[in-house]
Amino acid sequence: MKIFPLAALALAFLLSLTPAPAADSAASLPTEGKSNTVCPISGKPVNPKITIEYEGLTYAFADNACRAKFKAAREASLYHKLGGKAAIDAAVEAFYVKVLADDRVKHFFSDINMTRQRRKQKEFLSAAFGGPIPWTGKDMRKAHANLPGLNETHFNAIAENLKSTLEDLKIKPELIDQVMAIAGSVKDDVLNRPKPGK
Ligand code: HEM
Incomplete structure (x- = not known):
């Protein structure tokens, strides 16, 4: 039964996004x-x-x-199992080639600085997969708050591009499952859905 480990992963991921105090986080990184x-x-x-x-x-x-x-x-860490920085950087590069060729979602990125976007996505996913450098960028609600019309179909298209990128790179299916569980765990935030109980 896969549900428990995936839920635990998602929870670990959300906890990992709790920002560290700004002063300490710089001094705690080489x-x-x-x-x-x-x-x-x-x-x-x-x-x-x-x-x-x-x-x-x-x-x-x-x-x-x-x-x-x-x-x-x-x-x-999943980060290490995926091959660390080099592998994740390469995956994000290939992912955005797919995203920018995908008519379902490419319009969202037409005014976006893609050099910055690729860098931010590498940093975010690296942290989310258990890499050594914590994420200090925007939270996923704020990052996607100004994208009019963004809905679940768009989210699923992005997730599909991520999955097929990892398949192209011959990443093991069990690791792809873990990546997709983490991607799924930010869906409500990316879509700015109300938090449960609010
Ligand atoms: C697993 C799902 C997703 C993840 C992990 C993710 C991650 C990110 C990250 C890390 C940033 C940069 C935040 C920062 O500036 O600090 C970002 C920005 C952005 N994302 Fe996503 N994203 C996801 C889904 C989506 C979807 C579904 C779309 C649209 C189809 C999208 C469109 C954008 C755009 C356009 C920006 C740039 C916003 C701006 O600079 O104003 N993202 N995303």
Whole structure:
């Protein structure tokens, strides 16, 4: 029965979108050639000797337990299983080729800076799939609030393009299912539907 793991994934995803405090989130991320000063797990100052390399960046931690937790989270993540940054960046590029050729939805993007859009989508999906960098952009309601006429048919067309992109890239079906569960979990927000109980 697939429903429980998918629901758990969707919940984990929504929780992962809870923004971290702005000041800490910058200090808890390394930049090229410079490691972070705040532990991304505990929020405490780091011990600069306790580090890990991931995708060319050096992450530092407060203690070994935080380091182990970070490593386990990275290895277990959908992001990692999909192939990390390179794979997700390539998938988003291919996805927008399909979207911009799709008469059902391409008009929504006619005035949009697609360089920025591709970058934002890479960042968003990377965070949503459990990548190391949290999403700090707009929430999905705000991002889609000014798209007149946006409805479920459009959402399903976008989801279909995402799925067929991943199929073209020969991603394993069980991973595609997980991606689609995460995409489905933002549907109500993208369509600005009222929240349950409101
Ligand atoms: C799984 C579903 C979707 C996800 C994950 C998603 C994700 C995103 C993200 C991350 C942004 C950028 C937010 C920012 O600027 O910080 C964005 C903007 C946008 N999305 Fe989506 N989106 C989804 C569905 C859709 C659909 C169904 C449409 C229309 C058919 C759409 C059209 C747009 C447009 C036009 C923008 C740019 C808005 C602007 O810059 O004013 N999106 N989306």
